[in-house]
Amino acid sequence: xxxxxxxxxxxxxxxxxxxxxxxxxxxxxxxAQQQWPSLWRQGASLFSTSRTAAAGLCSQGSAVQQLCSSSSSSSxxxxxxxxxxxxxxxxxxxxxxxxxxRAMEHCRIPxxxxxxxxxxxxxxxxxxxxxxxxxxxxxxxxxxPAEVRMGKGKGTxxxxxxxxxxxxILFEMDxxxxxxxxxxxxxxxxxxxxxxxxVEWS
Numbered sequence: 001x002x003x004x005x006x007x008x009x010x011x012x013x014x015x016x017x018x019x020x021x022x023x024x025x026x027x028x029x030x031x032a033q034q035q036w037p038s039l040w041r042q043g044a045s046l047f048s049t050s051r052t053a054a055a056g057l058c059s060q061g062s063a064v065q066q067l068c069s070s071s072s073s074s075s076x077x078x079x080x081x082x083x084x085x086x087x088x089x090x091x092x093x094x095x096x097x098x099x100x101x102r103a104m105e106h107c108r109i110p111x112x113x114x115x116x117x118x119x120x121x122x123x124x125x126x127x128x129x130x131x132x133x134x135x136x137x138x139x140x141x142x143x144x145p146a147e148v149r150m151g152k153g154k155g156t157x158x159x160x161x162x163x164x165x166x167x168x169i170l171f172e173m174d175x176x177x178x179x180x181x182x183x184x185x186x187x188x189x190x191x192x193x194x195x196x197x198x199v200e201w202s
Contacts, residue, residue, distance in 0.1 A: 077140050096132045097172035099181040100199035107194045108161040109170075111137035117188040121171060124184035129176035134169045135162040169199065 094100050114137060121131060137160040144155035164170065173181050182198060189196055 091134055091169050092167045094169065094172060094199060094201050095134075097130060097174035098201045099173045099176070099178065100134075100169050101171045101173075101181075101185055101188075102167060102169050102197045102199050103164045103194050104166060104197045105194040106166050107164055108139065108141070109135065109137070109164055109193065110141075111160045111162070113191060113193065114162060116191050117171070120188045120191065121173070121184045124187050125173055125176045125180050129180070130174045132172040134172060135164060137162040139163055164194070170196070 092102070114133065114135065118131070118133060125131065139161050140157050141159050141161050142155040143158040173184070178200070185196055185198055
């Protein structure tokens with residue numbers, strides 16, 4: 001319980017208190033004692049219904065499951081998390097810009113790598129150009145220290161990573177020339193753990 005339906009309980013208690021103000025203390029105590037079990041049952045049923053609904057959402061193979069598992073820093077995730085069509089939808093086509101940079105291989109890109117690539121792209125294409133980042137590091141990656149024996153549970157959270165599939169668009173750019181985008185692609189290729197490709201709207 002712990003205050004999940006506290007608002008409902010408080011409203012019921014206020015109604016009982018307002019009625020008790022016009023009655024004798026003995027009558028008020030009897031009325032409160034009679035109505036308290038019904039209010040408690042209503043709060044308990046509300047709590048159980050909400051808990052069942054939340055468990056059903058988290059059990060589905062959807063983005064809700066991803067958010068539920070990634071909401072805590074202590075929870076881990078399977079290595080295949082994020083590489084399915086439900087969580088990682090169709091991101092193989094340009095949606096915003098005229099040019100794009102896509103991944104040619106399958107891997108997980110750390111958040112720090114994406115940030116380093118973003119800063120390099122911004123310096124290359126200048127401030128007047130528009131830049132969209134199409135991937136999000138939403139998968140927690142855990143690790144254990146060196147020289148630690150096996151067992152004792154899963155390791156602690158080390159960093160966040162973005163699941164990337166072959167052909168997936170990573171960055172989109174507009175209001176810049178094709179030569180600038182190609183130069184930006186060559187500048188971030190050394191920072192990325194996979195081979196990148198150039199995409200143009202046609």
